[in-house]
Amino acid sequence: MKRSFLLYAFILLILMNIFTYAFYSQEVAFEKNRYTKVTTKLKDSLKSMNSKLADAKYFSLEKNENAQNYFESEDGSTVIAHQKLIPFVTERLLDYNSNPNGNPYTGQDKIGENKFIINKVRLLNHRWIIADYSDGTIWGEALLKYFINDDQTISFEVNQSLLYSK
Secondary structure (H helix, E strand, O other): OHHHHHHHHHHHHHHHHHHHHHHHHHHHHHHHHHHHHHHHHHHHHHHHHHHHHHHHOOOOOOOOHHHHHOOEOOOOOEOOOHHHHHHHHHHHHHHHHHOOOOOHHHOOOOOOOOOOEEEEEEEOOOOEEEEEEEOOOOEEEEEEEEEEOOOOOEEEEEEEEEEOOO
16 A cells, blocks of 8 residues: 555656646747747837937938038048037027027017027038927927038028917
């Protein structure tokens, strides 16, 4: 009797080990398959987002080599590096926000109590800037021209400006 009990217990233990092994090996295979699917999906999403980002930055001085070449001299040396120019021009344009009547390069006069100030700026190329502006309640956009003068100052000119309705 004791021998048959040990035999049954041994067989039961072997069966439990076989089922446990089968369960965990299938779980590992399932997790490996799931990891592969998630990794593939994330890589595709990342590739898609990088493509969308490249499309979004298409109209920017950062990606426009023709506009960057505008700042090279005849001997091939760079007069102004575009990496330094972008923050320099942006900072100069935003400095006009401190004007009590608002930034004059929004193309809008002060309507109410609040003045129009420029919030965001993107340099499109070596000549144009697009800017987003608001007075807190009314929003608009402006297309500006900018020029780098011989004395390394920057002058701006409003090309077009529009206000969105409330």
